[in-house]
Amino acid sequence: MLYSLAAFRRKKGDTADAEHIEGNTKLEIGWTIAPLFIVMVFAYMGAYSLAETRRVDPQAMIVNVNASQWAWSFEYPDYGFVSTELRLPKDKQVLLRMQSKDVIHSFWVPEFRVKQDIVPGRVTELRITPTLDGAYKVRCAEICGTSHAYMESPVLVLSQTDFMAWATEQQGIAAAAQTPEGKGALLVKSSGCLGCHSIDGSKLVGPTWLGLFGSQVPLSDGTTVTADEAYLAESILNPSAKIVAGFETQAMPAFATLTEEEIANILAYLKTLK
Structure with missing residues (x-):
């Protein structure tokens, strides 16, 4: 562009019409065909990759x-x-x-x-x-x-x-894992509980479960509660009923769809984490 501005600028004293260029058919065909070919190659590669991604293997x-x-x-x-x-x-x-x-x-x-x-x-x-x-x-x-x-x-x-x-x-x-505690261990894994609660004492989003059962749990209102079966069952079904001190900003989802047997299995598992 800079070359064109310099080479074809109007010169002093030049009053003639500019040269009329009708175009270059071969060049125009070239710069149309070449990009079209490139686009078609990429389109084929994309279609092949998509088909391969969606290919159904009955033995999957x-x-x-x-x-x-x-x-x-x-x-x-x-x-x-x-x-x-x-x-x-x-x-x-x-x-x-x-x-x-x-x-x-x-x-x-x-x-x-x-x-x-x-x-x-x-x-x-x-x-x-x-x-x-x-x-x-x-x-x-x-x-x-x-x-x-x-x-x-x-x-x-x-x-x-x-x-x-x-x-x-x-x-x-x-x-x-067919015992109640074994079933409870599988249930907490499948429910995603271990994403927030550790079983080794390390700090995660929620309180650790190591040594939880039977311990005294400090609550956000300044009181304490014994982590017995009633408290733990309530915390599973209604987590906001008694919030552990230090975890006021962490919202735990309620697991109200769990059956009594499933809750009992989870409690049996928690009792093993000493």
Whole structure:
């Protein structure tokens, strides 16, 4: 542009008409065909990638993904267990059937190049085929509350042999978890409780469960309460009834849909955390 301004500027004393250029047909065809070809190549690559992403493999492994504030849980119906980690076999298609228990979440593993919203009341499906083994993280990509930034879980892509070894181990653990406390341990994992409450004394969004049962719990109103079965059941069904001191700003969702048996199983599990 600067060259054209200098080379074709009006010169002093020049009163003639400017040169009339009708155009260059070959050049115009060239700069039309070349970009069109480039766009078509990218369109083909995009269409192929989309078709590959949506390709249905009847032998795909199913994983039920449960999202809640602010944790993930993964159920493997073919193997009969639930995990807080998403472990996948390499080079095998996986069908993720995803549900939200509360608000909109979004399943996102950046390295997988896919992201899918999870809407309450709907089952959202996503198909992926991991091709590189390694450790990744699934993150929530939709703002879902005060602890949204911490809503992540490990994702491990393993060889088929390593995956089957892990699945077999988890099946054994699940089979042994048929006692009330065992069922309670599985329930708190699948409900996302461990995203806010630790079982080793470490500080998370909510109070730790280590040594909780039978202890004296200070409340936000200055009183204390014994962490017996009645208090813990009330805290599960109506978390705002008695708020623990120091956690006034953390809003715990109510689990009013839990049955009496499920609550009893959770309480049995809490009693083991000494």
